[in-house]
Amino acid sequence: MEVGQSLKGEDVVNTLNHIATRRGLPSIIKVDNGSEFICRVMDKWAYERSIELDFSRPGKPTDNAQVESFNGRFRQECLNAHWFLFLEDARRKIDEWRQYYNEMCPHSALQWATPAEFAHRARETPCPTGLRSRNFPL
Template sequence: MCCDWAISIRRACGALNFDRSTHHYTSRRADQAGLERRIREICEIRVRYGYRRVHVLLEREGWGTNIKRTYRIYRDLGLQLRNKTPKRGVKAKLREDRHMAVGPNDVWAMDFVHDQLATGKKLRVLTVVDTFSRYVPVLDPRHSYRGEDVVQTLERVCQKAGYPKTIRVDQGTEFVSRDLDLWAYSKGVTLDFSRPGKPTDNAFIEAFNGRFRAECLNQHWFLTLADAREKMEDWRRYYNPVS
């Protein structure tokens, strides 16, 4: 209108009954492209995280966003969790940025191995390996494991062996728990998650678990949980100096 009739903005706004302040308004909203990219990266790695836990990680990294904005972006990107089992080939962060460990306690790898007692009662063994020295700080069998049990075992071990910089884990429920996440954050430990369905992302622990099963689990009968702990600890002590 200003160009066609060669009139000022004031007269054009007056003729249209349009507030000039609205015409001159400039949005002060910060560019959210970087925030969208970071939320997507977090969800690709931590595939079971909802928007609330994504927001906690963003706060730790200093993004300074509120939870409503996090939820809006999370929803607009279509990242909502589904109850159905995801198909194979779920996208996750590529691992080009992974580097080899350069010293002890630089990178640990952690996983579970399943076995049973002579009575048929199930066992779950938490296995941990230092990927640089191949030292095994702990083999901890229990009948069942929760996130808080993993934290309890790691804290007990780390007080003696020291805290690692990074722990490589899969997407198991115990490893994506709030308890482990909070422990890792408070201790300055990075949890490096494998891609779903990609055990080769954590090849060190897979190789160790195969040896552990062949040399220990397949060679013994475990009568009780205490018996299993004793025999596994004897094997761990044998394995560490020899390997």
């Protein structure tokens, strides 16, 4: 998770480039209409890599329900539960929550596996070409 006071398109592109070195690039990225996603930098980055940016409809959070659900849980369990004294303190506390969420917390949508367990099983399971990178929600 990238932590900052305000993230711009350049920050999103840098984060996606970092993720791509470890996981590859998807063919589609589901995004909302935040300024960090509708900017020229993001559009150029996606175009140069033949990645489709799939924008949710304005005012329709159900278009991106999984991400909205995650954001609500993140806000409730992490952001509202802590006072952040400075940016590095926020990074540390958010990273601790991220590790808990991914490694310790089973999810019903993943058949009660943790995200880490689910990802491990997905990497071990053969998948037809193209299906694995079909969608990468942000």
